[in-house]
Amino acid sequence: MLTEENVVLAKISEQERVPLVELKELISCGKVVILNNPRHKESESCAVGKNLSTKINVNLGVSPRASDLDEELQKLNAAIRLGADTIMDLSLGDNMDEVRNSILRASKVPVGTVPIYQAAYQVELNNHLENMKVADIFEVIQKHAEDGVDFITVHTGLTRKALEHVRKDRVLGVVSRGGSILASWMYANKKENPLYENYDQLLELARQYDLALSLGDGLRPGCIADGSDRAQFDELITLGELTRRALEAGVKVIVEGPGHIMLNEVTMNVEVQKKLCHEVPFYILGPLVTDIAPGYDHITSAIGSAIAGASGADFICCVSPAEHLGLPDLRDIEEGTVSGKIAAHAADLVKGHKKALQRDLEMAQARKELNWNRQFSLALDSERAQRIFHMKNSTQETGCTMCGDMCAIRIYQEGEERDALERCGRS
């Protein structure tokens, strides 16, 4: 039957080259999630999960000290142009509602948020985070769902038990903003995590709005020394249990992962998450493979997320060069988006996605032919490749300024061709 849902699934099936029947099976067991709140009419659906190409998310949003809606919309367009599959609006400030709605209305890709930020913002302004009410949190979540937000991060697995490990063992405590809000509230009120305690209510709300839950890792390690530690895995075990409850309730669920961890722990982290969380999509925030490269964390993160993707992570959160230093500007967003796209694409080659392999093959052929325009059109960031090339090469010659006439590709081909001709002549 040509329902709207079937049209969407048929399109995804074709784009991803996954048979429709297999896609439906993967969705029904939760291994693939379709991000689309029906109220977000401006957006196409985005499918994340098993056997699909690796997706990337780009974080945007104003902050109380740097707030310019127009700039955020520019960032949104740049991110989408460069291949962002989803956007998260992480805004903080008095104009959160306006920014979120503007982004939703302008975005043709699904949009996610972290509602706890908004719930905390008003009380925190008065330095009274402990006064945040549970009802306030759910009110914000419902508002976001009504606005059309497609997925929300909820740090449901951060429990009092897990916090004990943070307190005892950690160098850098809690670095997730949502996690720190909840932890601070839990300390002040001597209560359990309200999103954990009221998880059934959350599931009900999510189902009602066809809202996907992204179970956040509020205890993700913020430094190499805290990577893959007891607090992190305690939270992950809880997230696994909550994932099962979401699956049973028929709610779309994905799970978020670290953070800062050493390179050789990345694959292990993906495998443990996949196992404990019933193979639902894994949304990875980094991982950053070292702490000491502020200004270049799009690169430390691309290293980690490429390995994670190749190991089975489904969804990569891009990190910009401004990470750990301040709010990203337009150029940071561009750089971060492409870095995430590189990681996702490198992972897709490993996952064996034919479209990905084909694109690299075509690039190799364009290089063989020294066909620059074809190379630009196949590049992940065509504009940048073209700009750099034209800046460095003012002449109309075939090679580039790297080698001049001593272009390796040209020298080898001419040698081989001459040899082939001579062989023909002899035969």
Place this chain on the structure above:
Amino acid sequence: MLTEENVVLAKISEQERVPLVELKELISCGKVVILNNPRHKESESCAVGKNLSTKINVNLGVSPRASDLDEELQKLNAAIRLGADTIMDLSLGDNMDEVRNSILRASKVPVGTVPIYQAAYQVELNNHLENMKVADIFEVIQKHAEDGVDFITVHTGLTRKALEHVRKDRVLGVVSRGGSILASWMYANKKENPLYENYDQLLELARQYDLALSLGDGLRPGCIADGSDRAQFDELITLGELTRRALEAGVKVIVEGPGHIMLNEVTMNVEVQKKLCHEVPFYILGPLVTDIAPGYDHITSAIGSAIAGASGADFICCVSPAEHLGLPDLRDIEEGTVSGKIAAHAADLVKGHKKALQRDLEMAQARKELNWNRQFSLALDSERAQRIFHMKNSTQETGCTMCGDMCAIRIYQEGEERDALERCGRS
């Protein structure tokens, strides 16, 4: 005895935290190589290999279409400031001798070259590469050694047999400049690789000058489709044999590796190289994990080389954002150097180097304290981190523009501290 050599080894032993007796043992079996031509008096020694921190090399050099010696010297200083352990001068052009000597005299780190470029340059100018004489090649090598070059790339493993596989199976042929010169010469003259055939002479010359040989992979794959193919491994097997002969002759030897290969083939490549080449140092050129990111190949390469380093590669050749597009400028060199340094450092964390782990730990503590100046001083690129921070944060407040007052680190710590105080009060 306090010979000059012993002073050097004692210093390396201390810097690398490897006992002197172990270091000497590693050197004697070829698993560690000390790069230092006694004629390069301006330079300190650089040790690469097993149990040592991962080193990085930065490529410089003029080209016939872009030649500015002052700019190359600026690049040299920038690369060294940002952590380059060695420099390779890949210059092409009429002023090759002048550029090489200027770089040697200005460089306090070892300098490598690829002498075949210069041997080929004069004849190729007249489009008669086939006229290059074997004696010319050795004359150039000797001249470089006399000038004080510390290590040279020699594509000794590219044989006629290996070329047959290139011809039959490859998408992109030969992309190594030195490899293409030799291959084209071999086709035209219907002869074997002169560096392979005259390898004993090469060994003799290297020993005479205490020159390290870097056995180049002239058949390194230039695209994902050619990655880890038969031609590449045919050459590697030959390089393994030639490595053994160098070890037997008491010549310092390291081996170069790919190239463009898929992420999941990187570790395998390192392991095969280490096995076939008797665990001599592995000098890795990338690997780039996708072909489609011109303008960002410092990132595709950082991904590959971080994994390679973590898998045991000892020496990383930095790739700049200009790769595949043109000659790198100063900014490209800076970006490429830091990217390589990130990969090397991420690898060193995995290799368990205490200094590396300590630096990340100190960064984590500086972040916990929101001590920005300490963060800058611990950063791989202090200047850039500081510049970005000051651009984005005009106020004197503790947090940054990312979160404003809602800084996760601050919120969590205040919550935890208040809780700890209350617990104390109760007890």
